[in-house]
Amino acid sequence: MGKVCLGRQPILDRNHNLVAFELLFRQEESEETANFTNDLSASANVIVNAYGKFGIHNVLGHLRGFINADPDLILSDIISLLPSKHIVLEVRESACITAEFLQRCKELKQKGYQFALDNIVAINSKVELLLPLASVVKVDVLALTRDQLTQLVNQLNHWPVLLLALRVESQEQEEHCRQLGFQMFQGYYFAKPEVMSAKRADPGKMPLLKLLALILRGNSLDSNSDSEIDEIEKEFKLQPSLSYNLLRMVNAGNDGLPLKINSIKQAVQLMGCKQLQKWIQLLLYTSSQSKDSLSDEITQTAVIRGKLMELIATAERPHDKNYQERAYMIGILSLLDEQLGIEMQQIIRKLGISDDMTLALLTRHGRLGQALKLIEAKEKGEIASIHSILSELDFLSLEELSDIETQVKGWIDRTNATANKLSDVA
Template sequence: MSTRPADPSLTANVRDFFLGRQPILDRNQALFGYEMLFRTADSGDANIDTDISATAAVIAHAAQLGLDKAIGEALAFINVDAEVLMSDIFVFLPRDKVVLEIVETMTVTPAILARIGELAGHGFRFALDDVVKVSDQVRQLLPLIDFVKLDLRHMPRPQLVELAHTFRQAGKKLLAEKVESRDDYDACVALGFDYFQGFYFAKPAVISGRKLSPSQLAVIEMMKLITSDADNNAIERAVKKDVTLALNLLRLVNSAAVGARYRIDSLNQAVTVLGRRQLQRWLQILLYAEPSRAGQRTTPLLMLATTRGRMLELLAQRLQPSQRNVADVAFTVGIMSLMDTLFGMSMEDILQQIPVSDDVSAALLNRTGFFGELLHLTESIEQLEDKETNIAPALRDLALSADDLVEAEMAAFEWSDNVVRYAI
């Protein structure tokens, strides 16, 4: 693969950035990939020039960062510009796991077309981002492109319909980004879109008359037994009432995420080895795992909830290392923060049924207090593409560095990926 030497500006300190990870789902609502978002840490604001430089720095240090830990089995969509395309940073990337996003405003030259063709010949795939019309540049790039991304937020519906039809006719995979509601998703499905980017799946929608599944009811019964200090035999009997729950619990406690030193073969042993605190944690996770459909590899809500929980736990451990209970509470806040979506109920109604401390309630309802600040920071990282997102002040308030944040993120991504593999 012929290249020119990487520009020195592309070798900036890999830790001087914020990392975001936007889920991309398929038509079955299963995880397909992530757009990896990088923002320079000096401002935290969305800026295309500095963001591309941050992206280049991350790619150039991919081995140090551990990109595979951030994406698991999914694809990584990464923005590139002309300077990045012409550099030698691609030797650091796993070509079978990466889709390179070309901004449509990039000037297309014969050299750029030749370089994209060369990279495609080596197995890299490309997406065309921010397409608003079928320009001459788009026509030149189209034969080399696998995916076309259309932004719902800034495109009138008639224009969206026309472009979707044009690119489908050209045999391209359509990806809708900035999908913010279930209505957006349904409309794009009808237009033939293949993939969907955004956190619409995590938006709470109160559904009248919705009932919990038998497995979810069994989990909640077990959680009540644990909080009421029931004996191990009673807890074991509760688990055995639901075969799927029992099997999933045993799979989880033998997963890499738990890190048990030897295999756990019985429910009684699981309860004894894990202890009440850890058992409650896995039950909270299993609440999200149960609604997964057959053949669905990764449920996005489970992925997001476990990542949030672990992220809050790790940040709390760093800030208050001598207070183990604080980290446990932080994990619970992260997991519970999506239960309104999971159950189709308001958070107020959930907290009436699941008693929590005032600190946890303040965090979940108002994003206030220590745990609320951690949750708000984590949610801001998830929405890193928004121009108004400014993470630096939140880090200063919590006395955290960008390095602390990225380290916690990468560990949370890896841990969540391990959990999800065993939970469904």
């Protein structure tokens, strides 16, 4: 399945307190420096991984993250996916500085985004254009002599910016920067970039394209109808890892306090179709898979569990749609620990799902927990356990359970047939 990686390097204050991280593109766990040819691609991967794969609060806590932001990223809609309280946008003076770019930066600053000038070694005409936007200037101290550094700091002191000493590699360098008044420090002397990793579980391009088409169709209406949102929800229900990332994105701007989400539909509505469209486009840009992820065995098992849970819940409470939706979510989330290589306790802590869902996933207790336990016993062929759980549930017979399994088999066959047709067309 492969791994997804994200680098982060600590940024410290004068007292060596951790105040921020620089988030870095990494392809391998052992990789110390980035290897890429496209700045936008690297930044897009950093954003997808930090927010969707790892969860921004796991990556940053309550600190800020510095992210490289070339003009293409600044001018794109991707920026609106990033809450301003989380990030500092790093701009390099080597970038193409146009009037459009400067105006966009001013608008973002008015919205609360902060900017840092990266790898500064001298003040030139481009730097002078960017300085009014900046809150932080990252000075490459390794590239300058002591006299050059002193001269540059004296010039920068005319601007209301914080100075960050970049590429500090010795105690002597740190001490000199302290004497010059630098407020923040980053470099190998303090810490090399840490590479975080997790199992890769990309949804694949075909499901993303289908989702994007549904969202664009919805955006063409004056307002998103229930039927349009229902179609979007159905597609998410076929993608456990994508649904998980959706819940992470919805909670990203909530100060680390997970919202109580009972259904995928609720998560879609909370995010909003415009933001959802931008996110799907970003995932398409970074996706490395071309296959439909329903062909993945774990994904397919999770989807089958979700549908079984939904139909079992329907048999128990035929008029309680909310209960049925919670049951489906339990089914598709139940294998995420195996799929992502993350403990279920950690997954749940970041998702903000309801208490009965948490109980079911962690302990298999409660009515929904018993239903999940029943499905797992059926997968393993544990006849005695199946009869025991059915007796405890007391609303479902073995024959009715077999009928439900037949319904699910037909549903999954139809879903796979539709996916194959779409793949052939593509």
